Amino acid sequence: MPFRRFLKKASTGAAAELYVEAEALEFKLNTLTLEDKITRYFQQWRDPVNRYVVAAFGDVAEAEEITQEAFLQLYRQLHGGQSITNVRAWVFRAAHNLAVNRIRSQQFVELLDEDCWEELRRSIVDVAPSPEQRVLQLEKFSRLRRSIGRLTTPERQCLHLRTKGLRYREIAQILGLGTSTVAETLYRVIDKLTKENNG
Amino acid sequence: MDNLFQDSLGEQSEHPPREMLLLFVDGEVAAKEAGQLEAHLEACWPCRVKTQKIQAAIADIIEFDEQVLTPRLVPPKNWRNFERQLRHLVRESGSPSLSSRFLGFLARAQVRLKTVSFSSALSWRFITIPATLCLVFVGLMIWFAISPSSNISASEILSESERRTSIWENQPDKVLHWGYDVTFSNHPGGLPDGKYISLHWQNNTGGKASRLNRLYDGNGVLVSAAWVRKDGSEVYFSRSRADEIRITPTSDVLLSYAAHLNEKSRQALENFVRTSAQIWQIHPDNDLQIKQKYLNPLEGSVQIIQTADAGKVFRVRSVRFIGNDKSMVSEEIDDVAADSFKLFRSHQVIRYPDGKTAITDSQLKLYQETSVEDFDAHDLSAELQQVKRIIQISPEEVLKIAELDEQAKKNNQ
Numbered sequence: 001m002p003f004r005r006f007l008k009k010a011s012t013g014a015a016a017e018l019y020v021e022a023e024a025l026e027f028k029l030n031t032l033t034l035e036d037k038i039t040r041y042f043q044q045w046r047d048p049v050n051r052y053v054v055a056a057f058g059d060v061a062e063a064e065e066i067t068q069e070a071f072l073q074l075y076r077q078l079h080g081g082q083s084i085t086n087v088r089a090w091v092f093r094a095a096h097n098l099a100v101n102r103i104r105s106q107q108f109v110e111l112l113d114e115d116c117w118e119e120l121r122r123s124i125v126d127v128a129p130s131p132e133q134r135v136l137q138l139e140k141f142s143r144l145r146r147s148i149g150r151l152t153t154p155e156r157q158c159l160h161l162r163t164k165g166l167r168y169r170e171i172a173q174i175l176g177l178g179t180s181t182v183a184e185t186l187y188r189v190i191d192k193l194t195k196e197n198n199g
Numbered sequence: 200m201d202n203l204f205q206d207s208l209g210e211q212s213e214h215p216p217r218e219m220l221l222l223f224v225d226g227e228v229a230a231k232e233a234g235q236l237e238a239h240l241e242a243c244w245p246c247r248v249k250t251q252k253i254q255a256a257i258a259d260i261i262e263f264d265e266q267v268l269t270p271r272l273v274p275p276k277n278w279r280n281f282e283r284q285l286r287h288l289v290r291e292s293g294s295p296s297l298s299s300r301f302l303g304f305l306a307r308a309q310v311r312l313k314t315v316s317f318s319s320a321l322s323w324r325f326i327t328i329p330a331t332l333c334l335v336f337v338g339l340m341i342w343f344a345i346s347p348s349s350n351i352s353a354s355e356i357l358s359e360s361e362r363r364t365s366i367w368e369n370q371p372d373k374v375l376h377w378g379y380d381v382t383f384s385n386h387p388g389g390l391p392d393g394k395y396i397s398l399h400w401q402n403n404t405g406g407k408a409s410r411l412n413r414l415y416d417g418n419g420v421l422v423s424a425a426w427v428r429k430d431g432s433e434v435y436f437s438r439s440r441a442d443e444i445r446i447t448p449t450s451d452v453l454l455s456y457a458a459h460l461n462e463k464s465r466q467a468l469e470n471f472v473r474t475s476a477q478i479w480q481i482h483p484d485n486d487l488q489i490k491q492k493y494l495n496p497l498e499g500s501v502q503i504i505q506t507a508d509a510g511k512v513f514r515v516r517s518v519r520f521i522g523n524d525k526s527m528v529s530e531e532i533d534d535v536a537a538d539s540f541k542l543f544r545s546h547q548v549i550r551y552p553d554g555k556t557a558i559t560d561s562q563l564k565l566y567q568e569t570s571v572e573d574f575d576a577h578d579l580s581a582e583l584q585q586v587k588r589i590i591q592i593s594p595e596e597v598l599k600i601a602e603l604d605e606q607a608k609k610n611n612q
Contacts, residue, residue, distance in 0.1 A: 035289050036603065042281060051272055064275040071281065072288055079292050116271060144263045163264050168227050183227065187218045194256045 034078055042071045045088060048164040049095050055160045056153075057099045066102060070095035089170040092161065096174050117145070147193050155192075158185045215239060220250050224257070353515045357533065360540045367566070374402045374574050377566035381414075384558040387549075389439075393417055397561070402574045405429065411578055426579045431475065434579050436586075443588040444579070447597060450475070456594035464598060471601035511537050527551055541566075 046067055053063040073094045077084060084090045121138060151159065154175065161171045168186070172179045215223075215236060222228050223236045240247050351359075368375055378398040383390050393416065400411040410427040423437040431450030448456070450472050457468040513535045520528060527549055534544040543563040550556050583589065 035285060038285060039282065040599070042278075042285075046278060046281075050275065051269065054272055055268060064278075067275075068278075068281045068284065072284060075285060075288055076292065120267060120271070140259060141263060141267055144259060145267070148263075159260070162225075163260060168225070183218060183222055186225075187221050190221055190253055190256050191217075193260065194252055 038075045052160050052164055053095055053099050056157045057103045062103055066095055066098045089173055093174040155185055155189050159189045214246050221253055224253050356513045356515050356535055360535045360542045363540045368401050372404050374569050374571055376400050376569040378564045379561040380564050382560040387557050400574045436582050443590055444586045445590045447592045448594050453594055467601040467605045468598050
């Protein structure tokens with residue numbers, strides 16, 4: 001009863017009844033039903049995960065389903081009582097593995113085919129502030145597009161995971177590599193991109 | 200320079216390898232090495248230029264990602280489908296239904312009734328649930344009829360206790376201090392089983408209340424603390440995260456953020472702010488109304504239990520479904536002083552859907568008036584000075600909670 005009285009703003013809150021008020025807010029987050037939690041994780045990370053799958057595997061059609069399936073796997077995992085310390089990395093890994101297994105075509109379909117690229121050129125022309133800048137930016141983007149297109153599969157995967165904010169150790173877990181391999185790979189990516197861009 | 204800048208042949212070289220510079224830029228270098236690198240970069244032009252090139256490359260990649268790749272990727276329209284799939288999965292993976300939970304609860308209640316309230320020659324195995332409930336009802340009626348102190352109902356005892364406590368805590372211009380000895384067993388927040396001391400202060404000076412709670416373990420170590428400030432912001436400390444403190448935005452910040460939201464979100468957040476403001480205002484009736492709205496014990500069953508010291512103490516048992524999906528059962532036994540209606544002892548058992556139970560025993564230890572100085576001496580200013588990191592909870596995060604609250608309210612209606 002004393003604890004029930006501390007419970008404020010909380011129609012949710014069985015939770016806080018047992019819980020010290022000090023952690024009521026966090027408790028509320030912790031006592032969401034698993035379904036609520038998964039929904040929140042999904043809203044938070046579906047776009048980065050989806051973008052990773054598309055950018056790294058090139059299959060737009062499959063990516064949506066893979067992304068959703070990764071979060072459903074997360075539900076099964078947590079429902080089964082498994083604890084996951086790094087949920088974000090876990091979801092990326094699940095999506096990565098699903099993509100490896102499902103996207104059998106192995107032929108990387110470039111996200112930016114020629115039509116897309118033309119369309120993009122036109123749209124950049126519309127937004128860039130001055131003609132010189134447009135030209136420079138377009139040149140830079142063409143170079144980047146070319147050099148990213150030439151990356152090996154692991155290089156591309158490391159790059160896109162890092163772009164989504166994952167740390168080296170997390171990338172290593174997701175791709176099943178050593179942290180030092182990730183560091184070397186990322187360095188190679190940067191090296192390739194700087195060389196291309198400067199020359 | 201130690202062996203930091205050793206090249207692949209193991210030779211000491213003057214400059215760090217370029218890979219190391221990328222690690223440095225990416226914050227993947229240990230603090231000690233980072234210090235050495237920083238010192239080197241300050242002194243070394245070529246390495247600084249190399250570092251800048253790496254950073255420029257990263258900037259290009261991000262620009263390309265944001266301006267070229269991301270806009271190409273129209274987010275799938277079918278995300279909505281996910282919730283349907285998830286709900287399907289939830290059903291499939293066997294979360295118990297409300298009706299099955301209710302029947303399960305009745306079965307347990309039946310067992311408890313047998314041990315606590317009645318001794319009967321009837322064989323309980325053959326009694327149906329409605330018959331059980333009828334018997335409870337009849338039994339209670341008889342109890343009320345014969346009991347000398349039965350002119351007040353169990354739920355009236357609880358709400359009178361709430362009312363008086365609320366009046367006591369909200370005395371204008373006073374600073375109040377109270378505390379409990381608490382025993383946790385199987386605490387859902389993961390606190391070790393054992394004895395704790397929970398101390399509370401409320402400062403009602405200046406027409407607005409601020410509030411402070413500190414929980415100590417048996418060794419007198421602060422386990423967690425919360426401080427609701429007069430500006431509506433809340434400061435949370437927990438020992439398991441001793442290197443950080445979390446702070447929620449002030450009411451003003453939340454309200455100005457709310458002003459830019461769509462109608463539904465704005466209302467959710469404004470309700471949230473209003474409710475907390477009302478709770479911390481010093482209007483006992485107002486306060487109580489809100490508390491009763493959320494805390495109505497009548498959601499479940501409430502009954503008086505006869506004790507040896509009947510007349511001095513009301514012992515009230517309440518059983519309710521709790522949790523935002525009503526999947527937990529709370530059984531609570533409260534002892535309330537018959538003269539002052541002070542709730543001085545409480546025993547609560549929460550049963551989770553997975554069969555686990557958590558038990559909290561609390562005993563009122565002190566309630567007294569104190570000074571503003573005493574309040575200030577215990578607020579979290581000192582902790583705020585010491586922690587490594589202060590995490591500001593964003594208005595967006597609070598909005599999410601507010602929206603969940605609205606959702607839960609709707610579900611409860």
